[in-house]
Amino acid sequence: NxxxxxxxxxxxxxxxxxxxxxxxxxxxxxxYWLGFCNYKLRFYGHGSGSYLDSNASIPANVWTHVAxxxxxxxxxxxxxxxxxxxTTLNSGSMQANPNxxxxxxxxxxxxxxxxxxxxxxxxxxxxxxxxxxAQIQAGMYQVLTGPQTGLVGEWAFANNLVDxxxxxxxxxxxxxxxxxxxxxxHDIRIPQVAVTPTLGGxxxxxxxxxxxxxxxxxxxxxxLPHTGTYLWVRFSCLTPLT
Numbered sequence: 001n002x003x004x005x006x007x008x009x010x011x012x013x014x015x016x017x018x019x020x021x022x023x024x025x026x027x028x029x030x031x032y033w034l035g036f037c038n039y040k041l042r043f044y045g046h047g048s049g050s051y052l053d054s055n056a057s058i059p060a061n062v063w064t065h066v067a068x069x070x071x072x073x074x075x076x077x078x079x080x081x082x083x084x085x086x087t088t089l090n091s092g093s094m095q096a097n098p099n100x101x102x103x104x105x106x107x108x109x110x111x112x113x114x115x116x117x118x119x120x121x122x123x124x125x126x127x128x129x130x131x132x133x134a135q136i137q138a139g140m141y142q143v144l145t146g147p148q149t150g151l152v153g154e155w156a157f158a159n160n161l162v163d164x165x166x167x168x169x170x171x172x173x174x175x176x177x178x179x180x181x182x183x184x185x186h187d188i189r190i191p192q193v194a195v196t197p198t199l200g201g202x203x204x205x206x207x208x209x210x211x212x213x214x215x216x217x218x219x220x221x222x223x224l225p226h227t228g229t230y231l232w233v234r235f236s237c238l239t240p241l242t
Contacts, residue, residue, distance in 0.1 A: 003152075004094055007127040008034045008043075009067035009078075009136060011183035015119040017060035022115055024124065025107025031097035033107060034068055035117070041077055041084075043068045046095040054084045063120075063183040065140045069130040070094065080189060081137040081214065104155060104170065122183045124155045125165075137214045189213065193225040197232050209234060 008024050020037040027033075033044040033051075040053035054077040058064055067078040072093045077085040100108045104124055105117035123143070129150040131139075144154055147165050154165040159178045161170030191211050198208070205212070205223060212223035212234070221236040 003096065003128045005071040005128065005130045006032065006094060007067065007069045007129065007131040010124040011063055011065050011122040013063045013120040014058060014060045017058055019118060021117045022103060022105060022107040023117060025103045027097045027100040027109045028107055029109050031095050031100065041066050041079065043070065043075060045070045045075060046092045050090045050092060052087060052090055054079065056084050067136050071130050078133065078136050081140050083133055120179060122157050126152045128152050138216055141215055190224045190226050193227060196227050197225065
């Protein structure tokens with residue numbers, strides 16, 4: 001189906017970060033494609049020549065959340081919920097190839113040899129809108145259990161290839177191997193900050209807690225940084241129920 005805007009997100013643990021590999025592909029020469037190359041996150045929005053890479057690299061053997069949003073003009077890359085790149089270079093209307101299957105971990109066009117994904121994939125989600133940074137951060141540690149507004153497909157890979165959102169169930173072209181290690185909810189990478197937060201009863205998430213990981217606990221936001229000595233947990237907007 002044609003989509004003028006798109007958000008693709010997933011948890012990945014790459015076995016080899018040096019390889020080029022597909023995460024989600026609909027024939028990269030004609031359509032959209034999200035994957036990795038030269039250690040970076042790479043996205044094609046409308047076929048050959050439309051790709052751009054992230055600034056940061058995606059490590060090997062570490063669960064990492066990646067996301068890209070694109071509306072035909074601006075594309076944004078998020079790594080572990082943080083904005084990595086925002087650019088209007090190589091813009092153009094979104095394209096989809098209805099004659100090609102949507103591949104997860106593989107693209108139907110095999111003109112480059114290192115195509116398949118090597119490693120683990122979980123919680124692949126495709127939306128027909130541009131998700132905000134706040135929405136990506138709020139949802140990345142949550143398991144969705146059914147249809148959501150704008151959610152076209154969600155493949156959790158919880159011992160099956162079921163699409164719990166749109167019914168686009170997958171077909172394995174090689175034996176699928178499910179490992180017991182999960183990206184959600186336990187694998188949270190908390191960054192170390194250089195400046196110790198102040199205990200003033202107030203904090204600004206645009207500067208003092210800008211590098212902190214945000215998680216949702218019973219509906220309240222918690223921001224998690226650590227210094228060389230302490231782990232800090234800062235709750236925002238607590239109510240009597242939380």
